[in-house]
Amino acid sequence: MSRTRIDLFRLSAIFIILLAIIFFYVYLFFPSLVTKSLRVGTLRKPINLLILGTDITFNAETGKPIPNLEGRADTILLAHIDPINSRINMVSIPRDTLVNIPGYGDRKINSANSYGGIPLMKETVAQLTKQKIDYYISIKPTAVTKMVDQLGGVSLYVENDMRYVDRAQGLDIDLKKGWQKLSGKQAHDYIRYRHDYQGDIGRVNRQQIFLKSFREALTKPTNIFKAPLAIHLALREIKTNLPPAVSVRLLNMARMLSVNSVNTTTLSGEVANIQTAGSVWLPNDKENIKIFEDFF
Template identity: 45%
Template sequence: MRRLLLLLFAVLLLALGIWAYPLLGPAVRHGALPAPEGLKNPLTLLVYGSSPEYSGYHRRAPERFRGLADTILLVRLDPGAGRVVVLSIPRDVWVNLPGYGWHKVNAASPLGGPDLMKEAVAQITGVQADRYVVVSTEALRRGVDALGGVRVCVEKPMRYRDTAAGLDIDLKPGCQVLNGEQAEGYLRFRKDALGDIGRVQRQQAFFHALKEQLLSPSGLLRLPRAVAAVEPYVQTDLTRQETGAILGFAMKRPALVSLLLPGRFGGGGWRVDEGALRELVGLYFNGEGTAEEAVLSGKRVALVFGPGQEGQVEGVREKLQALGLRVVLHPVELSPTRTEVLENGPGVLARTLGERLGVPYRISGEAVLGADLTLRLGEDFPL
């Protein structure tokens, strides 16, 4: 019996060693192992993607992490609230860059690198990032492939080809597992009516799908391989201690709140709604409470539904109108996979409507633009 236990223990150690082996290189270079206590204080990160640079037609230059900023995220890691807040900043926001004048925010990366990016985002949001993380597009491809792909619901046909950049997007609608190249196309596609804002909303949907994949049994099994695949394509000023604390915090499975910088189209870009932004920053980044009352009457709700759901819509609309809501029908090409209430804001209204209807709610920038609330109508809507 004792020999059997020793044999099982040895096999367990061997399996653990094989699982953790891909982390050896990153651990040696960065010395980052998860700290059991996690983060002790909130930490704000500027995370952005660096577009490829080219030395000639269709020839990528060596990675300098100085391409145009693609995805721009202000991330608040809050151990006290047990959550991660991700504020997506559209690249078409105009900002006055010190020493360079007015540019769209994505130009700060090639002009001045991470320091100028931090300054630009601080001007827009009023929040100064503590640290930065720059990720190349190659990291996305390799990380997704190492995870075995990420399951995403593609809401409509996406077709676009940029021969100079070597980007060929051809995605069919439907729920499917995307490999690294397909995921890059899904996240970079913006040839539709919403342009960069639609792309930002797809990125937020991808964040939630990626989180589910990472926390799945297969995702945890592949996690060391994914970390090793991504690590050479990431640049950061995080210290080893901070990296370990972040990993420890992540292992506690914090809640995810994803927000779109509030605003509207205008002035050749995205015009920020300063009042709504101050409210979100105060609540999610400064720890202030919200004075908003949960009054649904008079609020505008977008009712999202797909083909074949027309029979459900009238009954749901009557329920919403009975709560005093103004309903705007929002048909889409792909039916929602589940019922949920979305709000790009404090979340008080979404929680109230979710409780009234008996459905889950989520704070997300995926909400329909111009509406106070969004109700996605899935087949699981309670009758």
Template identity: 40%
Template sequence: MRRLLPVVLLLAFLLFLYWAFPLVGPLLRYGLPDPRGLDRPLTLLVYGVSPEYSGYHQRAPERFRGLADTILLVRLDPRASRVVVLSVPRDVGVDLPGYGWHKINAANPLGGPELLKRAVAQVVGVEAERYVAVSLEALYAFVDALGGVRVCVEKPLQYQDKAAGLSIDLEPGCQVLGGKEAEGFLRFRHDALGDIGRIQRQQAFFQALKEKALSPAGLPHLPRALAQAEAHVRTDLSREEVGRVLGFALRRPELVSLLLPGHFGNGWVVDRGALAELRARYFEGQALPEEVSLRGRSVALVYGPSSRERAHEVAERLRALGLRVWERPLLVDPPRTEVLENGPGLLARALGEALGVPHRVSGEALLGADLTLRLGP
């Protein structure tokens, strides 16, 4: 048995080298994760760059100067062990210095990441310290290398753009999406909710992506996925900062995803009062009152075909708690039962505890309701 131990250890070491080998290139550029992690909060502007085209159906070489059609203000907070992701809709109007009034996604082609950082700071009231730009190719590479991501498509998503070579054809149901299908799921915005519906699908996808990447099925593929996506990313983070960010990520902090609060108008009109509350809690670390009342609040009850009878019973229980209930049936069952809130999270926690179900802060919550309760199968 003692003779076998060195052989087993050697095989384990060789397997580890095989697993980690794809990361050799990125590690040489950025170094190993720093086990100390972050020693203070760090705010990043993370944005996805739309492809540029040099002709009909012909993508131009990647310059990272296309429209910023996915804009995220990310707060890495080691004190709270939390990652806060605030999605900023592309249609928010902003006065760009030197260029006048534009949709915020035009800041990147006009002035690059620095102008986009200034535009986001003007809208949100929080200035990003660093930026990370991601091209569409990173999505293909990461998702395909990971073996696809399972998401639930709530309704038919169909759209054709022949000039751009974009074809979206997804049927309702829970399914594993490869890189090309994931692009369609993340870029579709041709319905009543437009870009807001797209942001909500993006937040659902990122949650599913996180779960897949850290699952037993995803971990073996993670180094190759990261290595292949890294070539399609640009950042001004220093080598030391990358190491500290990776060290912080390895601690598996809580993920909070938010939609910039507002309503439809001339583009997306920001709700300044609700934004101030989110900014105080998640970006400025201010404590908020812990006691809240559910009475008089509204909740959207979302359920699929297998939960219709149960939904009526749950609706009565919600009304008994003093809530106003909106029922919203779907073509497919939500993947899990949970309470969602696009806000400080105190209401979601209160309802989750009252019902004995998980709760989460997420911009996936339905517009117009204080809370969303999803009924899983």
């Protein structure tokens, strides 16, 4: 082999190694710049994921949580994760939505979790939305606190001063208006607060804002090594039927999406007062059919 051919071979090898290093760097720290054809370890087909945030019931006298008591669902989202079109669409379902809970009749949807746990919650949401639910993830408030603290906080705009105390729910909320980086407890308080003129719908909007801010924190280049630890710390507070391989692909896909690829909306409806259930969110079936046609 001539010296010229050896030099060309070495130059080609060096060039390939440099390309590999560049690709690895971009893949780790700027994943949204990687084209679809070069993405590996991500989902290959769309899935529907039910996301639940359950509350914890506290003893009003001692202030301590009551163990082994299945709480109501404070947060209910149905997400359509579409790797083919590189997007995640999420529909928030207000906790006071009036639905027919199988075996229990017309009740607020958040009570389905306390009546029959995740199986009944899945059945109720599937019946309401007419969508198949592939997987679920149920998160306790303490999981949010641990993950946010591990990531160094989440940055968002608190739209108003928020002050509320509830010993039965273990809440002592004290947030000030303005842009700020929230700690784990502050983030938990932000997504639980509902005592303004919008009530539960205002809380749904804040949960959507938090989810986008949390995703940004989770996928920041500086948190590339913190994210797995944050999730590991919260695993004891999370129930899911997501297989580990699917979980990894899902997280990897989330890293590669731009902010504009994550869309949120709320189940259409209106506030109504029902004698048997009090103030509820009454779904608009016609408008909701259109929402799920567009989003799923």
